[in-house]
Amino acid sequence: MMRFSDLLSMSVNNLRRRKMRTFLTVLGVLIGTASIVVMVSLGIGFNELTMEQYASYGSLTEVTVYSNQSSGGDGKNEPKRMTDDVIAQFGKLNHVKAASPLLQADTLMSQGAYQANVTIIGVTPEYMDNISLKQGHLPDKGKKELQMVVGNMVARQFSNPKSRSQDYYDDPTKIPEIDFMNRPIFVIFDTDAYYQTQNGGSGDGKTPVKPPKKYLLTTAGLVAGGVEDYNNYSYNVYVDLDVLKSQLKQIFKKKPIPNQPTNKKGKPYGYFIYDQAVVEVDDMANVTEVQKAITDMGYQANSNMEWLEQSQKQAKMVQALLGGIGTVSLFVAAIGIANTMMMSIYERTKEIGILKVLGFDMNHIRDMFLLESGFIGFLGGVTGITFSYGISFLINRFLAGHFMPDMPGDLSRIPLWLSIAAVGFSVFVGMAAGFFPSLRAMKLSPLAAIRNE
């Protein structure tokens, strides 16, 4: 049997013999491959950018649960309230890693001349683990005092009540310098009482209200990110849930805690209920399922997944469309290959006849032509990929900024699998285009060698 290396060198020699034609055919495949790869890379880039954007808004495996306010409105049913028991039920659902309530307390914070209305949120330590910090550490476990983890944009909420200027949001340089880490913050939990004293007495003016107590809280850590970089934890202050609970009970004693519902006599319940909870799911793929389970329990559940799924669908459509455009040009290139091979066969009719007379196996004739067309595909694929990387670089460098200035990151992305698949596919296309010509060559008559022209 003939050696493969000999067959291969015959094929390559045949291509080298007609350099211009081989070059032009390869060029066709190059353009075809590059257009597919660049198009698909844009699709992938678009998809991944969307994912990254959603991920930056908050974890993609999180489901946020709200107590269903509307179901309380019909008067008959008690509104579905989230208690610790309900949270525990969430925690037991399939695919749920952890469930944490968000216990919110609206407070008034001050440091120096500045003050701000900031929501303190009590969460479980597991929830806290998701927060990435720029400085400091998460609150120590088991401590009785409140230790704050401060969002990176909280400073923007501070203002000097005596000055009139409120343009902090427009100019980042005017954001007050609040030193969270080194100086304590004065925190008023009973804001109602504070405003009543500010207004000089209670609403009915009978009993003078005692000014509420100010608490000195220290900061354990700061959430990662600058004052301009929004993330899920930017605007709030996080503390340990259990510490916050006991603190609130201590502060308000018999009085109803704000945001906590009361019974008909205006007395607080003996337990905490939550407006909001966060459920952590083990995998993105299961988010929708968990979300549905929670909705079925009668709560309102939201996740970034809903939006993501929609934009993923959109991204897939864009990808398919772009890929389709690319495929058309590779198809044209395939026709080019087939044409080149046919011409080559017409030119080499006599030579093929000679080879057949000399005992060149028919299957090897077919293989020789398949190798030639496959090699054209391979060359086109490899050069096409190289070319695509160049185009991709240019798109990312010069074009992406114009079209999507609000989306940082590369618009065109060529993963390794795409490069390998593209080369493989162009080899396949080359061989497929060369298949029928090669069968034709195989069936040529050896008598062509005998004819004298």
Add this chain to the structure above:
Amino acid sequence: MVENKTPMIQVKNLYKVYKVGDTKVYALDGVDFTIYKGEFCAIVGPSGSGKSTLLNMLAGLEKPSKGEIVIAGNHIEKLSENQLVTFRRKHVGFIFQSYNLIKTLNALENVALPLSFRGVPKKIRNEKAKQYIKLVGLEKQMNHMANEMSGGQQQRVGIARALAVDPQIIFADEPTGNLDSKTTKEVLGLMQRIVKEQNQTLVMVTHDNYIAKFADRQFHIVDGKIFKIEEQHHEETKGDMENVQS
């Protein structure tokens, strides 16, 4: 040689019929003969006599309409096209009228080409090719491309290519048809000598009676039928003497 004759090619009752419109044309009309090992035979006839058709069929390039062709014990009329290719690769060398060298290869590579079809490694086949190039006297032109050689030189390369595979039979189709008379003599002398030296079997087709005289036996064919077989024992010595003189 006459004493132990081994039949190499046996042709029995061979017919080839072409249909031209409604009429049948008999290119071969019942041909029988036997060629023995070590013989140099010529098939002679005017154009249209069917001699080329006969050679094509012996080499398995065309299918007979009827009859048997047994070459070295193989019934080649029963083989498929691919089997015929394999048969030629293993048993047959072929010399063409227009030399038919591969233009992109040099002389040595042309001679080595049929060996590569058999899977002979490059080193061995190049050595063997060199040996046959020397045999036909072209050591100096070994690395010349086809278009850098004269017709006679090209045909010598063609002969070396046919010989290099150690075939059992060599077919030659008007091997000197494109050569001048001096070169014709040289090439025929070379073929004659090699057949003798290597005890090869050579079947040559020609329309020229003078050229046919170089053969041991001549089959004269007219209108698809053999009408005369001539033996020329004296030709061997005469040919050799001519060779020595030139």
